[in-house]
């Protein structure tokens with residue numbers, strides 16, 4: 460049997476080879492190109508495909524795979540928000556993802572950036588680089604003095620909660636599904652409004668769905684405490700960027716951690732050094748000393764990437780052998 464993988468980056472290649480070596484019975488092919496309607500043909504004769512991209516898996520792209528007889532697709536990442544799931548269903552696709560490749564990768568990044576905003580490290584770095592070694596007015600806020608509100612208590616949210624608690628923060632949480640252990644320990648507040656009202660730091664750890672687009676907007680921000688720190692290492696679509704900019708301008712928001720951006724596709728993970736920067740709004744955010752922009756790199760660790768590749772190939776191998784995969788996407 461044969462598995463074909465799309466958009467394999469250089470840093471993933473060793474893990475593809477590691478998996479292929481451990482599975483000599485499977486022929487493994489791959490390309491560094493994204494899966495599109497046009498490139499689908501590279502997977503000809505494969506039984507399944509392993510994929511990751513932020514570009515949409517459109518109806519046409521899925522149809523092109525189905526025309527080759529391929530309907531078993533394993534994502535190397537967690538999010539499924541860029542797949543035309545109606546079309547996938549109509550074509551009978553079986554899809555797997557890797558929901559838990561390394562919650563720590565994202566949670567650690569979110570925690571580090573939260574602490575950096577609280578200690579104003581970007582302001583200090585800029586001052587120091589310019590020879591200004593004075594303390595004031597760059598005074599820090601200690602994590603232990605903050606109430607940290609976590610929205611979404613899945614694997615990533617829970618690790619973030621532990622790290623922030625390790626620093627001594629008071630942690631509260633909101634989720635539509637309440638984890639029994641966290642519930643028993645009394646972490647949950649009943650409403651988002653309550654979380655907004657009580658939190659000094661708010662960190663998002665929920666997937667993007669059609670119901671939570673721009674859940675952080677002018678209205679929700681108005682319910683937050685003054686000087687709130689907002690952390691989004693989840694999905695750009697959750698945050699109304701214009702509303703956040705207004706709140707940064709007015710001083711309502713103390714700092715913003717932004718690893719994801721609603722218009723990031725085609726901009727993040729690209730080199731703009733010798734080209735005109737394509738997004739003025741993003742450029743404006745990048746240059747603010749209380750905004751920490753990272754280009755969707757919270758996940759990007761050696762631990763995570765290895766798991767993403769190995770688990771996606773394991774899943775696809777199960778699918779093409781008609782065995783139950785560990786993490787099928789229910790849709």
Ligand code: COI
Nearest residue numbers: 511535536537538755758
């Ligand atoms: C995901 O796993 O869905 C992510 O957001 C990380 C991705 C950029 C590889």
